[in-house]
Amino acid sequence: MNRDLIKFLAFAALILTMPLALHGGYLMNVLVFVGIHTMLAIGLNLLLGYAGQISLGHAGFFGLGAYLSGILTATYGWNPWLAMPLAAAVVGGLAFLIGFPILKLKGHYLAMATLGMGIIMYITFNETIGLTGGPSGLSGIPAIAIGTLTFDSDQKNFYLIWTFTLGMILLTLNLANSRIGRALRAVHDSEVAAQVLGINARLLKVQIFALSAVISSIAGSLYAHTMTFISPASFGFNFSVELLTMVVIGGLGSIYGSFLGAALLTLLPEFLRAAQDYDIIIYGALLMVMVKYLPGGLVRGVPGLFRKLMKKRGARHA
Numbered sequence: 001m002n003r004d005l006i007k008f009l010a011f012a013a014l015i016l017t018m019p020l021a022l023h024g025g026y027l028m029n030v031l032v033f034v035g036i037h038t039m040l041a042i043g044l045n046l047l048l049g050y051a052g053q054i055s056l057g058h059a060g061f062f063g064l065g066a067y068l069s070g071i072l073t074a075t076y077g078w079n080p081w082l083a084m085p086l087a088a089a090v091v092g093g094l095a096f097l098i099g100f101p102i103l104k105l106k107g108h109y110l111a112m113a114t115l116g117m118g119i120i121m122y123i124t125f126n127e128t129i130g131l132t133g134g135p136s137g138l139s140g141i142p143a144i145a146i147g148t149l150t151f152d153s154d155q156k157n158f159y160l161i162w163t164f165t166l167g168m169i170l171l172t173l174n175l176a177n178s179r180i181g182r183a184l185r186a187v188h189d190s191e192v193a194a195q196v197l198g199i200n201a202r203l204l205k206v207q208i209f210a211l212s213a214v215i216s217s218i219a220g221s222l223y224a225h226t227m228t229f230i231s232p233a234s235f236g237f238n239f240s241v242e243l244l245t246m247v248v249i250g251g252l253g254s255i256y257g258s259f260l261g262a263a264l265l266t267l268l269p270e271f272l273r274a275a276q277d278y279d280i281i282i283y284g285a286l287l288m289v290m291v292k293y294l295p296g297g298l299v300r301g302v303p304g305l306f307r308k309l310m311k312k313r314g315a316r317h318a
Helices: 003-016 018-022 026-050 060-074 080-102 107-127 154-176 181-188 191-196 201-227 237-250 255-271 274-294 297-317
Strands: none
Touching: 003 018, 003 154, 018 026, 018 154, 026 060, 026 154, 026 181, 026 237, 026 255, 060 080, 060 107, 060 201, 060 237, 080 107, 080 201, 107 237, 154 181, 154 201, 154 255, 181 191, 181 201, 191 201, 201 237, 237 255, 237 297, 255 297
């Protein structure tokens, strides 16, 4: 059996057996958010870690997927299973159209363009009160159901969200190890060299931008039907930065790193609530430590740090 497949199956088994140890409760709800954030981090990591294109507006795609699915189901009575793919198609098409002009830009110019895109979407969510409910939010979004099974509890939502998340992980692992994944890494290292090899770098960047947006849209739809209420506050600039931080801390170009970054930045604030006003200080200090001592992220940085410590220990005993 393929080594990557064995690793994935072991990871999936670990995740899916967690409810047996937790027996429901608040932490189960937090793990639902870990799953949603993992999907978002994976989508952004495809763009940033593999293609080398930064985005500060991915919260906008997340929110657009949530609102499209929420409006179609809450206002127009659509079935969520029909609303979700339609929302993903609309978001993916929009990202494809937007991607052609803005992905001509590089570096901080690209970052500013994607930031502006995210801000425009956030303002739209706030101002289109007739559709979105504006700052008050959109309520009455139905939970997802399969026949008579309605996903209306933390445990059910856990399995729903993580089924999609594991599917995304498997899809992106296959993509990363395919010819397209190798082409993306070539574009990341040098667009000129990639073009010399016959890779249409511009089209590939736009396609991966659209795929990243589709993944974000699906996560947004799942978020809307899990929470049954959404508001613009959840899709602002701060959340885009948080997503970027998840990817960087977990490890650029690592699918499992996306999970680690999402898990850390979702769970950490929950454990720091007891610190009250000092949680921000602790959070900032941990980020500085990560950037200084683990620049490759958790996936590459921790093993590298362990090897250095073992090497030093061996040198002392020599």
